[in-house]
Amino acid sequence: MTSHTLLIGLFLCFGSLFCIPVIILSAYLERQHIRRQRLQAIVKSVLGKDFTATEKNNVKLYQLIQKIGHLILKSGLIDEKTLSAFTEGLKENSYIGTHYLEIFIGCKLILIPICGFIAWFFSYDFLKTPLLHVIAPVVGAIIGLLLPDIVIKQWRKAYLKNVEKGIPDALDMLVICADAGLALEAAINRVSIEMKNVNPNTAREFYITSQEMNIISDRREVFRMMAERTQLSDVRRITNALSQTIQVGSSITQALRTLSTEIRQNRMIEYEARAAKLPVLLTIPMILFFLPVILLIIGGPAFIQANLNFVHQ
Incomplete structure (x- = not known):
């Protein structure tokens, strides 16, 4: 009982050290929000325009997390090697920008005490050993530290899966644009616009590529960046084919049409392979659920x- 009370006191001390800066930041953000509203009211009264309708209302929690991450970055508590690793990880997951890094670090810092407290709170219900009551908050804090990385990786997998689904449709649309006489840059930009309602993730990748083509003159470098950004085999094949057509000067339409047919055939082969695995996967459920029932029906009357x-x- 004494150790339990001591742990509660220690947790309250550390919690207060964490909550006091958060409360101060919340008050500071609230004052900024009030000041922003006053400025918007002044602009509206002078110019007669309401900018609040077009401005996105940021959630206070979002602002708080970003502010905490910003303070941690400014304090220099994280070394350059760790920051570069965080930046590269976010860049691989298509989260580019300093605000994403601030949110990522802020989420890590907030989840460490929260997950530690949850693990410590439930350890007294499920664990009986006193040593495990001390280890549980540490394990929870580690989970809270790694949780943003896990969530981002899962989002990345789902994002790439959706991008891969929309590649054949994007290729067909790119072929139609090329047949219509559009240049490659205009065709990619048109595909990014038309694919928004069909597959927003694929449209986003083509939009990023079209923006990079407006900045970088070397088209092969842009296609290489697109392949490295997605790490998908179909996208790599498309970028290699486009780079070869630019280098050799062959027909882009024919290359894209051939690629579209090959990708759809490969998808059909993958679906057939998955369908061929179904009988094997259904064997264990049939043994566990169907076979005992059949034995009872057949052998029950005789028994x-x-x-x-x-x-x-």
Whole structure:
């Protein structure tokens, strides 16, 4: 009981050290929000325009997390090697910008005490050893530290999966644009616009590529960056084909049409392979659920009859 009270006191001390800066930041953000509203009211009264309708209302929690991450970055508590690793990880997951890094670090800092407290709170219900009551908050804090990385990786997998689904449709649309006489830059930009309602993730990749083509003159470098950004085999094949057509001067339409046919055939082969695995995957459920029922139906009457004959004898 004494150790339990001591742990509660230690947790309250550390919690207060964490909550006091958060409260100060919340008050500071609230004052900034009030000041922003006053400025918007002044601009509206002078110019007669309401900018609040077009401005996105940021959630206070979002602002708080970003502010905490910004303070940690400014304090220099994280070394350059770790920051570069965080930046590269976010860049691989298509989160480019300093504000994403601030949110990422802020989420890590907030989840460490929260997950530690949750693990410590439930450890007294599920764990009986006193040593595990001390280890549980540490494990929870580690989980809270790694949780943003896990979430971002899962988002990245789902994002790339959606991008891969929309590649054949984007290729067909790119072929139509090329047949219509549009240049490659205009065709990619048009595909990014038309694919927004069909597959927003694929449209986003083509939009990023079109913006990079407006900045970088070397088209092969842009295609290489697109392949490295997605790390998808279909996108790599498309970029290699486009780079070769630019280098050799061959027909882009024919290359894209051939690639579209090959990608759809490969998708069909993958679907057939998955369908061929179904009988093997269904074997264990059939053994566990269907076979005992069949044995009961077939052998049950015979077993009951044998017991009745044994009782009569």
